[in-house]
Amino acid sequence: MAMAAHSVDIATTLWGMEYSIHECPKKHAENLVALFPGVDVSNMLVIPTCQNSDVDLVKTGEPIEQEKDRLLERFMKWAQFVCDKLNKEGHFSDYIDPCSGLPMVNKNNQCVYGEVDALSTLLGYQTTNSGCCKVILHPKWGTSVYPASMFTKAPKDVFLAAVKSAEDALA
Numbered sequence: 001m002a003m004a005a006h007s008v009d010i011a012t013t014l015w016g017m018e019y020s021i022h023e024c025p026k027k028h029a030e031n032l033v034a035l036f037p038g039v040d041v042s043n044m045l046v047i048p049t050c051q052n053s054d055v056d057l058v059k060t061g062e063p064i065e066q067e068k069d070r071l072l073e074r075f076m077k078w079a080q081f082v083c084d085k086l087n088k089e090g091h092f093s094d095y096i097d098p099c100s101g102l103p104m105v106n107k108n109n110q111c112v113y114g115e116v117d118a119l120s121t122l123l124g125y126q127t128t129n130s131g132c133c134k135v136i137l138h139p140k141w142g143t144s145v146y147p148a149s150m151f152t153k154a155p156k157d158v159f160l161a162a163v164k165s166a167e168d169a170l171a
Helices: 026-035 062-088 115-123 156-170
Strands: 045-052 093-095 126-130 133-137 145-152
Touching (some): 026 115, 045 062, 115 133
Antiparallel strands (some): 093 145
């Protein structure tokens, strides 16, 4: 489960969610144009996140569904807080509902964002197949990982200040 040769700074929130900040690669730009119609995606930051799960999320059953719900709720609260702050400051920001792959702020389309492909491209994480689904292999957590993404046109320092505000407010 080694990570590809990508040199990216990965930060961690107070509760252990990893995130990294990437300028939108050309490979992603076309997808983001479809995801956010009418938005200039130049200078868009792509922020993939990963939360370590207490269980292997490839398995099935009630405990797995409860864990997915817990991680979903935590990401959604954090992402909504950060995006609300950035949008109020005049910076385009949105986040993806990990269950549907659809944007949560700009809901004017049905284009789905592929979290697994994004983590593979942006961080070089390996993937594996589980039934009919492609899943991420986190270099430390394997398939005990819950990925979700956020996007913003805010400068990196403004985004980081919003993350700090979210941590202070949601701690």
